[in-house]
Amino acid sequence: MSKVVTRFAPSPTGLMHVGGLRTALYNYLFAKSQKGKFNLRIDDTDRSRYLETAEDDILNNFKLFGLKHDNHLFRQSENIDTYQKFALELVENNKAYHCFCSTERLAKMRDEQRQRKQAPLYDRLCYKLPKEEVNKRLSQKESNVIRMYIPEAETIEFNDLIRGQVSFRTKEIDDQVLLKSDGFPTYHLANVIDDYKMGVTHVLRGEEWLSSTPKHILLYEYFGWRPPIFAHLPLLLNPDKSKLSKRVGDVAVTNYLERGYVPDALLNFVLLLGWNPGTDQEIFSLKEMIKIFDISKIHKAGAVFDLAKLDWMNGQYLRSMPFKKFKDLTEEIINQKYPSHKLDHNQVEAVLKLEQDRIEKLAEVGDDVGFFFTDDLVYKKSLLNWKKNKPSQTKEYLTELLNFIKALPAAKFKADKLEMAIKEFISNHSFGTGDVLWPMRVALTGLDKSPGPFEVAAILGRKKTLYRIEKAINMLWPTPR
Template sequence: MKVRTRIAPSPTGFPHVGTAYIALFNLCFAKQHGGEFILRIEDTDQLRSTPESEQMILDSLRWLGLNWSEGPDIGGPHAPYRQSERMGIYKDYALELIEKNHAFYCFATAEELDQMRAEQQARGETPRYDGRGLKLSQDEVQQRLANGEPHVIRMKIPEEGVCKFNDLLRGEVEIPWSQVDMQILLKTDGLPTYHLANVVDDHLMQITHVIRGEEWIPSAPKHQLLYQYFGWDMPVLCHMPLLRNPDKSKLSKRKNPTSINYYKDIGVLPEALLNYLGRMGWSMPDESEKFTLAEMIEHFDIQRVSLGGPIFDVEKLNWLNGQWIKGLTPAELLNRLIAWKSDRQTLEEIAAAIQPRIHLLSEAVNWAGFYFNQFPTLSKEQFESKKLSEEQVRQSLQFAIWRLESLFTWNNDTVSQTLMDLANQMEIKLRDFMPAFFIAIAGSTSSTPVMQSMVTLGPDLTFARLRHALEIVGGPSKKEAKVWEKLNESLKLPKNDAIDEA
């Protein structure tokens, strides 16, 4: 059977380096075996999925050179490759499991389930679904369905014993069934959950190997059971180690920029980023540090993957990027520089921002230089304010990050309104509130309008600069962060409600 692998990202945010990392290993495995690499968009989360996010994922993976042979943009024999366009498929499979007595209807309301979990916690138990839907008689189920009561479909799970499955890197893995919940397969709105859609689509698209992050290991028993229930052959599973920060914590945007677009925007070459991701837990047979995608495919052996958490070190990436830059001819470097910052819309926005402030074209360098830097050079003393306490400055930066991260649309209106609302809710005059943002974004209070600068820079560079500034002034400790999160939410409430909440 021809090897077929896939990457199946959810279009709910900015394209993550972790997505590129998993895509790279899927592509290399498939190509090394003469197979096909597929792209599928898993947009079952209708609230958070956006076309803009999907397009960013496609563009960023293609920029890296991770090309697929079937996908939502190019079609293929198993189209459509976007789950939102396959919704009619999943309900039939959920009902098939009902008919085979491998799944059941559950009519429990959210309030009833909350009470169930609270009672379990009060008894010192781990909260989990208690199987109440299994206790309903067939007549009662049919009557409640006829009455149109809201319901979900859940899968049945063995009550005792151990699930055993094989992993390409780990060998046999065992997970007690007592740790596996009765997963919802079809939600009250009739839409599938990830688990049902994932298994059905992998089967219908003839995926032979599922190479994914190790965070999916706890879900493997559910998936194996679904394959058994349907009577299908299960793909070979391979769970890759998660990328880690230098402190060994899970890679997080709070500690390192995680968006592919961020690294593109600061001038990392696609070959260098791909090369670096290829070294995450894997190495060439001759241990060479610099290699191309073609060379990685040629020498790829998934058994060379180390299970120790690979460290994503930005300094190491920058060094490797420098090696790639040094390998270019001057003409090639010039072409890369032009391609890097040749977006006409961005350049026009920068020109419009600096135009009222310059008298000579040579002055443009001083006014526009910060747009092209990774970070401005900052010191803690720059953030000292006569009007605000140190804590207010720290909180304003952190609260702004949290609120800006929740924006679905990034433009001057949404960014400006978010910051103005925050200043108003913190009861700080805008002229006292904004200097910290000028410094964080541009490195100086003498700058082009900072809100427009944030829009021009885009969300990835903006968040990176705000987090860098927060690190300079001293970000919240874990304990502080929990308190601040509650405070930030309470500020959004009407004043009387906020007082009650406090």
């Protein structure tokens, strides 16, 4: 068996889509799992939509996700002469022809076909032109395109690695434009020529290209080349089963990274969009992906892009991340959100350790712990009362707690020792746990949901802890009669 060669060939017309990331990953994994070669090609022949920033985005993402290509980067725009040569070769062999039809005529033709409820296929007006007339119009530099000739009344069949045996009737296939009037090739011509010249053995691409495959197989036949093996990946779907489109929502890879998803988690997530290892394992490193990837386990059905699952998976990666790396990724976010905070380095580090166990996205860091970075807590004093406790009772519990904490030695002001000491204090006074810990939490954070009060107190330190509890007591006094 020949060495497996795959490729990822994006068009730089916009930011890289998560579907594109999945296609790149599957091509990479299949090649590497077979000890083959993975190529990157920039399909930049659509010059009207070309964006230099889009190409930069593709290359940056490849570096970020660790998808190393084995070839020298290839751009189709650097190979125009070759495409033109092959297009003219097809014309000479009667497998393609010059078309001089104006855009107005083509639009009118398709409109009339729609009214007659016919498929919008080119009517081959120019295919019927005498050779002399064609040569004359070419000599006069008349604008034209080159169309491939689709044979009539044939069936094109191929075996798709994911979908099995697939067939198309040629009478339903349009005479595809291969070379545009500006001399640039369309995707169909350039893609076939480049895949052949790069030695591509397997083409893994999105399902949307399935209907184009018979055209590509015909082109391989016209050139006398052996076609690659095709595998068309399932669509990515929204939760409502509509297609996940570039034109709907923030589906660019960059957008997910900016929202706080880490590259390893996003790559792991797209791996499972249409592929399953057949086990309960869900978290994979790139090396593990290469080891276990089996193309036969790609599904036919569309894969739902479940954002809640991505959130969960990202959280798993954040929690397993070495703290130093987590700190490096999040410390600047904290400083940007709270530029005037007065916490020292050790306090910020302690806050981040709490956050690492709680957040699901990097961008969330600091959102729920703003109470660490300001002393101006705003909350309703009624929040201080545990269940049906009256303000006078809450004031009594907090006052006793305040006096107890004042008497604690400095060595006790660590989370574990605070917890032990305060729970013993509660037990000795026959207080209910919630009677004390609930108002303590609210006094320190202004929230009903937060990290534990002992961890919070330890980070705030004795002075701020006492200040906030005393402030809460003052909010409860005088109590209404």
